[in-house]
Amino acid sequence: MEAHVNHCPPCREELERLQLTEAALFSLRDEEIPQRIAFRQRPDFRAFARAALAQRLLGIHRAPGVRLRRHALRVDFLFCCHPSGSAPDRTAVTPVAAVSPSPQEVQQQIQQAVAQAVAAVEARQTAKNKELVAYFERQSDETLRSVRWMAGELDANRKRAQVTRVLARGAARRKCPAVRKRGRQMKPGFAILLLSLAPAWCQVKPAAVIASSNLPASKAARIPLDAMKDLERTFNYRLASLADVNEPMELMGDFRAVQLDDYGVVVTSEVSLVVTPASCRAGRRFRRNWRREFTSSVWNACRFSRRA
């Protein structure tokens, strides 16, 4: 090969370029081939090693120990170097050294790659954190619900046990003395039985049942009475001020606001769209009272006149 290179200027030039490239590659740190790449390329290396003696002499057959860059370079050189001594076809094979980037470009590419990798890792971490937060929130919500449900069940069980105890006591009193005596003897046993049965009602509901139940998320605070009164007064005034000569309206019953547990607030009122003396309840009440008083006064007058 050396004899050929000495007589062939294009091949010498190519060899010098390749040696330059090789020197540049040697200046880089050697790294082990990743397992997946080595596994994929191993059969090819062996085929190359078996193919020609020159390739074997160049050390291609030592595939597991061969560095990728050197190996590629050698293979490239072997295939680029024409046996007849003519110049290699540069359009078909591009030498590696011809496109070697400058250190600044390499640095820039490294920085870009590092920035991309950091951004990807940060995005992955953020998504993971979000998932974890959502998971823990769900867990705490379910735990809270189950605890609330258990507390409610415990309360209900306590009441049930109390009612059962009272009923049992009443039934025991109604029995005859002999039975009452026996009942008195059985009372501790019955109490123990009740106490042992109490945890049976306290079983934890399955998670699916708890999730599907419509338990309130949070208990509302009681609204102060003054706030209710203020709102009622405001509504009364607003509705009363709506009426005019063309559109009469009379507030028959004042606004009344009620807060219902676990539901919300209900505000009610009664309105008449016609203003007449007859529609006024106070007027009707007054007339009723007046009629009663008038009747009683007439009756009394009649009684007194009879006595006289």
Next chain:
Amino acid sequence: MKEMMRNMAAAFTQIPAGQQMVLVVRLWYGPWEDTTGMPAQVIMRADRASAAAGKVETEER
């Protein structure tokens, strides 16, 4: 009435956003009135968040 609902939602901040706010106005008619086609009761209902946003469900009976 929608304005009243909005006022209720603004005034009763102690109530959770998911709980209901109901405003019922009953209409009183005299026996001599022709009430054909007239509602006897108007109900406005919404949860507190919707009431504050003005999205109210109205029902006439």
